[in-house]
Amino acid sequence: MNDYIMRLEGMTMRFGGLTAVKDLSLNVPKDSIVGLIGPNGAGKTTVFNVITGFYKPTSGKVFFKDRDISGKQPHEVCSLGIARTFQNIRLFGNETVLQNVMIACNVRLPIRWWEPPLLLPSVFKKERTIKDKAMDLLCKVGLEDLADEAATSLPYGQQRRLEIARALATDPELLLLDEPAAGMNPRETHALMEFIKNIRDLFGLTIMLIEHDMRVVMGICEHIWVLDYGVLIAEGPPSFIQSDKKVIEAYLGEEYARYVNG
Numbered sequence: 001m002n003d004y005i006m007r008l009e010g011m012t013m014r015f016g017g018l019t020a021v022k023d024l025s026l027n028v029p030k031d032s033i034v035g036l037i038g039p040n041g042a043g044k045t046t047v048f049n050v051i052t053g054f055y056k057p058t059s060g061k062v063f064f065k066d067r068d069i070s071g072k073q074p075h076e077v078c079s080l081g082i083a084r085t086f087q088n089i090r091l092f093g094n095e096t097v098l099q100n101v102m103i104a105c106n107v108r109l110p111i112r113w114w115e116p117p118l119l120l121p122s123v124f125k126k127e128r129t130i131k132d133k134a135m136d137l138l139c140k141v142g143l144e145d146l147a148d149e150a151a152t153s154l155p156y157g158q159q160r161r162l163e164i165a166r167a168l169a170t171d172p173e174l175l176l177l178d179e180p181a182a183g184m185n186p187r188e189t190h191a192l193m194e195f196i197k198n199i200r201d202l203f204g205l206t207i208m209l210i211e212h213d214m215r216v217v218m219g220i221c222e223h224i225w226v227l228d229y230g231v232l233i234a235e236g237p238p239s240f241i242q243s244d245k246k247v248i249e250a251y252l253g254e255e256y257a258r259y260v261n262g
């Protein structure tokens, strides 16, 4: 196996007459934190939707650990080890913080519908294991004191953290974060950057994120791909991306370039 955990090979995604992503190829190194950036409508979330099986690519292939997973269903992709969060937080609103994580643990520790009515000791054991795993995850992400709170009563930054904890409960090797810093204040954003680096190290993950906040992208990503109208216009480390003329014109803007270059 090579050192790339995920690869896209000439991936194109069309919606009717609109080409949302065109002939995209990229290799994501294992254990890295990488970013996908570009203007609104550039095709970034579509890339995540293709990787996670929400969309079947019009053409091209998705490889995860050298296995072709193009067109697999979202639950299969999740079982294989790819988890994601969404641009708009999607928690189970009526459930507690702990229950939100416990539900996701079911991917690895399934309890069949017919098991609980039989009151089998094995079910209680499995439930205990799931609860312990969920609590352990909450401790690792610093939400253990809020375990019994309603998920949607949490402040915004902590809801995002819970969404990540829930994704981690599926034991992913690749975690896709769609605009994790959206709506956060500068203090929360700074904490989020440390958090993302910590969970990568703690869980031995590879993390790919879509983000408009350039402090986050340039601060933690080791490699960045830039899309514009579905086309890859640049890729490289942050230092290269922020001085690339095409990227400045299409996305970052002259003001950003002046700010970065002093």
Ligand SMILES: Nc1ncnc2c1ncn2[C@@H]1O[C@H](COP(=O)(O)OP(=O)(O)OP(=O)(O)O)[C@@H](O)[C@H]1O
Residues within 6 Å of the ligand: 015, 018, 020, 038, 039, 040, 041, 042, 043, 044, 045, 046, 047, 087
């Ligand atoms: N299911 C769909 N059906 C039709 N068009 C779609 C669908 N999903 C995405 N698109 C279109 O594909 C293009 C890319 O959308 P996408 O959401 O991937 O962009 P994005 O880069 O994630 O944008 P943003 O930064 O605003 O989230 C847009 O023109 C969008 O309207």
